Amino acid sequence: xxxxxxxxxxxxxxxxxxxxxxxxxxxxxxxxxxxxxxxxxxxxxxxxxxxxxxxxxxxxxxxxxxxxxxxxxxxxxxxxxxxxxxxxxxxxxxxxxxxxxxxxxxxxxxxxxxxxxxxxxxxxxxxxxxxxxxxxxxxxxxxxxxxxxxxxxxxxxxxxxxxxxxxxxxxxxxxxxxxxxxxxxxxxxxxxxxxxxxxxxxxxxxxxxxxxxxxxxxxxxxxxxxxxxxxxxxxxxxxxxxxxxxxxxxxxxxxxxxxxxxxxxxxxxxxxxxxxxxxxxxxxxxxxxxxxxxxxxxxxxxxxxxxxxxxxxxxx
Amino acid sequence: xxxxxxxxxxxxxxxxxxxxxxxxxxxxxxxxxxxxxxxxxxxxxxxxxxxxxxxxxxxxxxxxxxxxxxxxxxxxxxxxxxxxxxxxxxxxxxxxxxxxxxxxxxxxxxxxxxxxxxxxxxxxxxxxxxxxxxxxxxxxxxxxxxxxxxxxxxxxxxxxxxxxxxxxxxxxxxxxxxxxxxxxxxxxxxxxxxxxxxxxxxxxxxxxxxxxxxxxxxxxxxxxxxxxxxxxxxxxxxxxxxxxxxxxxxxxxxxxxxxxxxxxxxxxxxxxxxxxxxxxxxxxxxxxxxxxxxxxxxxxxxxxxxxxxxxxxxxxxxxxxxxxxxxxxxxxxxxxxxxxxxxxxxxxxxxxxxxxxxxxxxxxxxxxxxxxxxxxxxxxxxxxxxxxxxxxxxxxxxxxxxxxxxxxxxxxxxxxxxxxxxxxxxxxxxxxxxxxxxxxxxxxxxxxxxxxxxxxxxxxxxxxxxxxxxxxxxxxxxxxxxxxxxxxxxxxxxxxxxxxxxxxxxxxxxxxxxxxxxxxxxxxxxxxxxxxxxxxxxxxxxxxxxxxxxxxxxxxxxxxxxxxxxxxxxxxxxxxxxxxxxxxxxxxxxxxxxxxxxxxxxxxxxx
Numbered sequence: 001x002x003x004x005x006x007x008x009x010x011x012x013x014x015x016x017x018x019x020x021x022x023x024x025x026x027x028x029x030x031x032x033x034x035x036x037x038x039x040x041x042x043x044x045x046x047x048x049x050x051x052x053x054x055x056x057x058x059x060x061x062x063x064x065x066x067x068x069x070x071x072x073x074x075x076x077x078x079x080x081x082x083x084x085x086x087x088x089x090x091x092x093x094x095x096x097x098x099x100x101x102x103x104x105x106x107x108x109x110x111x112x113x114x115x116x117x118x119x120x121x122x123x124x125x126x127x128x129x130x131x132x133x134x135x136x137x138x139x140x141x142x143x144x145x146x147x148x149x150x151x152x153x154x155x156x157x158x159x160x161x162x163x164x165x166x167x168x169x170x171x172x173x174x175x176x177x178x179x180x181x182x183x184x185x186x187x188x189x190x191x192x193x194x195x196x197x198x199x200x201x202x203x204x205x206x207x208x209x210x211x212x213x214x215x216x217x218x219x220x221x222x223x224x225x226x227x228x229x230x231x232x233x234x235x236x237x238x239x240x241x242x243x244x245x246x247x248x249x250x251x252x253x254x255x256x257x258x259x260x261x262x263x264x265x266x267x268x269x270x271x272x273x274x275x276x277x278x279x280x281x282x283x284x285x286x287x288x289x290x291x292x293x294x295x296x297x298x299x300x301x302x303x304x305x306x307x308x309x310x311x312x313x314x315x316x
Numbered sequence: 317x318x319x320x321x322x323x324x325x326x327x328x329x330x331x332x333x334x335x336x337x338x339x340x341x342x343x344x345x346x347x348x349x350x351x352x353x354x355x356x357x358x359x360x361x362x363x364x365x366x367x368x369x370x371x372x373x374x375x376x377x378x379x380x381x382x383x384x385x386x387x388x389x390x391x392x393x394x395x396x397x398x399x400x401x402x403x404x405x406x407x408x409x410x411x412x413x414x415x416x417x418x419x420x421x422x423x424x425x426x427x428x429x430x431x432x433x434x435x436x437x438x439x440x441x442x443x444x445x446x447x448x449x450x451x452x453x454x455x456x457x458x459x460x461x462x463x464x465x466x467x468x469x470x471x472x473x474x475x476x477x478x479x480x481x482x483x484x485x486x487x488x489x490x491x492x493x494x495x496x497x498x499x500x501x502x503x504x505x506x507x508x509x510x511x512x513x514x515x516x517x518x519x520x521x522x523x524x525x526x527x528x529x530x531x532x533x534x535x536x537x538x539x540x541x542x543x544x545x546x547x548x549x550x551x552x553x554x555x556x557x558x559x560x561x562x563x564x565x566x567x568x569x570x571x572x573x574x575x576x577x578x579x580x581x582x583x584x585x586x587x588x589x590x591x592x593x594x595x596x597x598x599x600x601x602x603x604x605x606x607x608x609x610x611x612x613x614x615x616x617x618x619x620x621x622x623x624x625x626x627x628x629x630x631x632x633x634x635x636x637x638x639x640x641x642x643x644x645x646x647x648x649x650x651x652x653x654x655x656x657x658x659x660x661x662x663x664x665x666x667x668x669x670x671x672x673x674x675x676x677x678x679x680x681x682x683x684x685x686x687x688x689x690x691x692x693x694x695x696x697x698x699x700x701x702x703x704x705x706x707x708x709x710x711x712x713x714x715x716x717x718x719x720x721x722x723x724x725x726x727x728x729x730x731x732x733x734x735x736x737x738x739x740x741x742x743x744x745x746x747x748x749x750x751x752x753x754x755x756x757x758x759x760x761x762x763x764x765x766x767x768x769x770x771x772x773x774x775x776x777x778x779x780x781x782x783x784x785x786x787x788x789x790x791x792x793x794x795x796x797x798x799x800x801x802x803x804x805x806x807x808x809x810x811x812x813x814x815x816x817x818x819x820x821x822x823x824x825x826x827x828x829x830x831x832x833x834x835x836x837x838x839x840x841x842x843x844x845x846x847x848x849x850x851x852x853x854x855x856x857x858x859x860x861x862x863x864x865x866x867x868x869x870x871x872x873x874x875x876x877x878x879x880x881x882x883x884x885x886x887x888x889x890x891x892x893x894x895x896x897x898x899x900x901x902x903x904x905x906x907x908x909x910x911x912x913x914x915x916x917x918x919x920x921x922x923x
Binding site: 037038039040041045046047048049055056058059062063066067069070073074077078080081084085088089090091094095096097098099100101102105106109110113114117118120121122124125127128129131132148210211212214216218219221222223224225227228229230232234245246248249250251252253254255256257258259261 | 703738
């Protein structure tokens with residue numbers, strides 16, 4: 001059984017590197033771009049999906065390491081076990097060996113797994129720390145608001161910064177907890193799709209309006225719950241190539257959970273600006289018509305509270 | 317005691333029932349059942365009875381009903397996942413209108429209800445009552461040489477609390493809105509707010525049912541602990557107790573600490589749902605993640621509550637049919653105790669990505685990696701037990717042997733999730749569905765089958781049918797792996813758990829054939845219970861009479877003949893040595909019962 005899995009995984013890693021598979025992807029896009037279908041895989045569909053982020057590559061490395069470690073352990077232990085099961089089956093006249101165990105062996109097979117498991121835990125947690133290092137300065141910040149049963153994204157307006165918001169004010173009427181009387185609020189660009197530039201860090205602020213949802217993108221190797229009443233501010237990713245994917249809710253959130261998805265488009269920086277700029281201009285114009293003067297005395301529009309502050313205030 | 321079995325060169329003589337096959341000749345004594353009551357007749361005898369053996373049977377029959385119910389729900393879900401929106405044959409017409417559409421296809425909300433009830437029923441109304449209610453009750457007094465449980469009336473009360481809680485749980489299907497659809501984990505605030513779940517009645521009943529079920533578990537646990545500590549026969553020291561008794565003893569201690577946390581947490585959900593409190597509602601100052609901490613503080617020990625008894629049964633069955641002492645008996649006991657202790661400090665591994673403090677996730681991953689060690693120790697000791705044995709392949713042995721392999725697969729796949737970064741990818745995917753079904757079905761249910769076949773002769777006084785038993789075994793093994801192995805690949809492909817229609821995601825359409833494979837496996841697995849049920853019910857009535865000790869086993873339950881009278885032992889047995897003295901050199905027969913002194917010329921190895 002495990003052999004099948006080995007074959008599948010090695011195939012996927014092989015295929016994803018070949019020119020053939022790249023060509024296939026391109027061809028697929030040409031054929032299916034009209035239907036706006038998310039990217040389909042061209043080979044090794046039963047192994048890992050293509051990995052699109054830098055942190056995902058680190059995760060895949062540990063995944064493959066654990067895979068081979070467990071595969072070797074599986075083959076060795078089960079090989080030995082099955083050999084014993086066949087070799088020591090009942091034979092007339094052969095009595096079983098009388099033994100209550102062996103303390104030296106117990107020490108060996110206690111110590112060895114302990115060392116391996118602890119080493120694995122330490123290494124894993126180093127990578128865990130790297131993945132959750134603070135988002136780089138040049139990161140694009142996108143506010144993500146999950147609700148029963150969909151997603152909304154909020155992008156910075158012309159100022160380049162998100163308008164101020166307060167997680168306590170988030171409600172069905174005010175999905176991002178912004179201040180409606182603040183003129184900067186109208187400048188924010190709201191989108192049903194998650195559109196992100198390639199090769200640039202994207203920092204997502206995760207919010208929920210009602211129940212716990214989760215932000216899950218298999219191709220990004222990314223899963224994080226969106227908790228109502230909280231801002232989860234430690235998630236950022238950097239996509240390494242363009243493509244179309246789907247954002248999925250992966251935390252049972254009610255009747256419509258199975259279909260709570262949103263399109264993700266990873267595009268070039270130019271395409272991204274072509275998408276965002278007109279929307280920013282439009283909102284800026286509308287906002288200028290509505291309120292001519294910014295209200296003084298309000299705290300500078302912080303894009304994000306500093307990451308450390310977010311982490312320290314709301315953790316349980 | 318049958319102390320003088322002739323020198324054994326033939327297996328049929330050592331284990332008469334094994335190779336002798338099962339002849340269907342004896343209709344002679346099928347009125348035996350009337351004999352083991354004490355006064356009451358007919359149905360009343362089974363409704364209120366303080367004899368631990370009868371209570372064990374009450375638990376067994378009730379949980380078999382739930383096994384069929386919960387299993388059917390799984391097959392209905394699998395049908396939907398393979399062929400989304402297609403009416404389910406037969407089952408579709410048996411489900412209430414909150415679950416299926418008029419033509420018998422699952423609706424998304426109904427799918428969520430089945431997800432919830434399948435998990436809840438299988439954990440609380442099948443696995444726990446069978447492992448603890450049935451075998452805890454049946455085995456503890458018989459194996460330690462006691463006449464009954466310490467508190468017989470409390471014992472029967474435990475059954476009735478369990479029974480009532482089950483009816484309340486099923487009743488939730490018929491409340492306005494239907495059964496809860498929030499998963500067996502019932503994450504707040506989805507579960508704690510009627511506006512979000514639209515099933516406030518069903519969810520409240522779910523909580524109340526688990527509360528009452530918890531009381532049943534606690535009364536049972538108090539009984540087991542007291543019985544084990546105070547009612548052991550003379551000579552039955554703690555380190556002479558058979559491993560199933562040790563396992564259930566440790567389990568009972570876990571129950572005492574874990575269950576009240578769930579009960580309290582569930583009570584808070586009832587308050588939030590019905591009385592306007594905000595324990596889990598951020599708008600009122602509550603904390604959604606609080607529920608997860610409380611639930612998993614119960615929920616992770618719960619995993620070990622289920623797996624420890626399973627490990628105990630398998631350790632004994634492997635020894636009996638390998639005709640060898642358990643390899644590293646004390647290591648087994650220490651490993652179980654350490655699992656019990658560590659089990660309380662690993663709950664956070666369900667919450668790496670919940671929004672919990674990231675450093676706390678890292679800490680929990682260390683304790684989680686460490687708890688894999690005692691499980692590894694046990695696996696090595698099982699291999700040590702069969703090593704240089706004289707292995708007799710019977711149906712219970714086949715299930716026990718398969719248990720070890722399935723447990724190894726389930727254990728190894730757990731290492732992926734234990735690693736915090738990998739969990740970012742595989743969390744809540746079918747990879748984890750595969751993982752815990754390898755543990756809960758492949759290991760725990762297989763060990764339950766092993767235990768039922770193994771103790772069937774003592775429970776019913778009759779032998780089961782071997783052919784049906786082997787059909788059951790091979791069907792279970794093949795269809796189990798066909799159902800659950802491909803789920804690893806589905807999970808890696810990104811398939812989320814608890815979604816009623818994978819085809820809404822473009823990236824999952826390609827792997828849909830695997831979903832069909834899993835469903836075919838699940839249907840086969842469902843069918844595999846038919847030979848099992850026929851075998852049980854038919855053999856219970858018409859099987860050949862079982863000899864007093866069909867497996868030539870050493871523990872005390874095999875020293876009393878069926879029907880076992882109320883009070884179990886005509887004379888309290890005296891125990892002279894540890895539980896697994898098989899193939900002792902210098903002895904003619906290959907087993908030395910616990911109540912039999914070793915002859916002077918024979919030295920028993922310390923264990």
